[in-house]
Amino acid sequence: MNALQILHDKKIRPSGLRLKILDYILNHKTHPTIDEIYEALIEDNPTLSKTTVYNTTKVLFENGVVKQVAIEGQPMRYDGDIKMHGHSFCRMCNNVYDVELLEEVKADFNGFTVEDTQVSYSGICKNCNTKLN
Amino acid sequence: MNALQILHDKKIRPSGLRLKILDYILNHKTHPTIDEIYEALIEDNPTLSKTTVYNTTKVLFENGVVKQVAIEGQPMRYDGDIKMHGHSFCRMCNNVYDVELLEEVKADFNGFTVEDTQVSYSGICKNCNTKLN
DNA sequence: TTCAACTTTGTAATGATTACAACATTATAA
């Protein structure tokens, strides 16, 4: 599904910048930050404001089009994959990887209505582990 | 195990403030923030600096004595329970609850060395659900 | 007792994010 279809389905007016920002998030699986999105798009959109990237990602998030990936002590990242999955964060190279959860996390909620679940791991990735040896 | 024993075991010099701060975290299961710890202790310790609370919680965290509970868009919280467990955050009352994980989260890590796992849920707690009806 | 190491403090700096107001663009209905 492409950016235009998604915005149309969610009744979000598909302005040029919204399309470009959503398209960037959908096509970069690196969990980009606001700055990364801004730097990537500023070249072809010289008047782009960082505030617009903040505003737009906020609209996309609030409408469930993208997910936020919060990593402690770092700027927010955005993820176009809204299926249930976890993230692993490498504290050496700062990359964020997708983690397929092999079974649903079962927990005792005692009347709590869950709206969002976040499973995240931090440590050292395969690549950085190799470099260490 | 009390605060003094813990600090001794970890070879952290048990200064008066460190003992009080750790004691507060151990005895308040509410996942307090820096500000909450500071406000609670300033009365009996009029010269206490917020920087000291930051410094001390950092030392405690780095030595594995307490855990950080990061909730997006809110100041960091601290948890004296270092056993594996999740957290649920109520977006209405802003309380944070402990969640017992009924089975270990299994995931495919592909060479990633996990040092820390965070499982968190957000939504509406039992109490606030009741108020809604 | 003295000196070095460590702890505590207050202020200033940092950095991500939001508030806000001006300006630009688009949609709608007369």
Add this chain to the structure above:
DNA sequence: TTATAATGTTGTAATCATTACAAAGTTGAA
């Protein structure tokens, strides 16, 4: 088509949690 309201975009300033830093206080070992 034109007028007007609604929405989108921008830049600057404000906010707020956290960290940096340097000065002052405290502690403990030689």
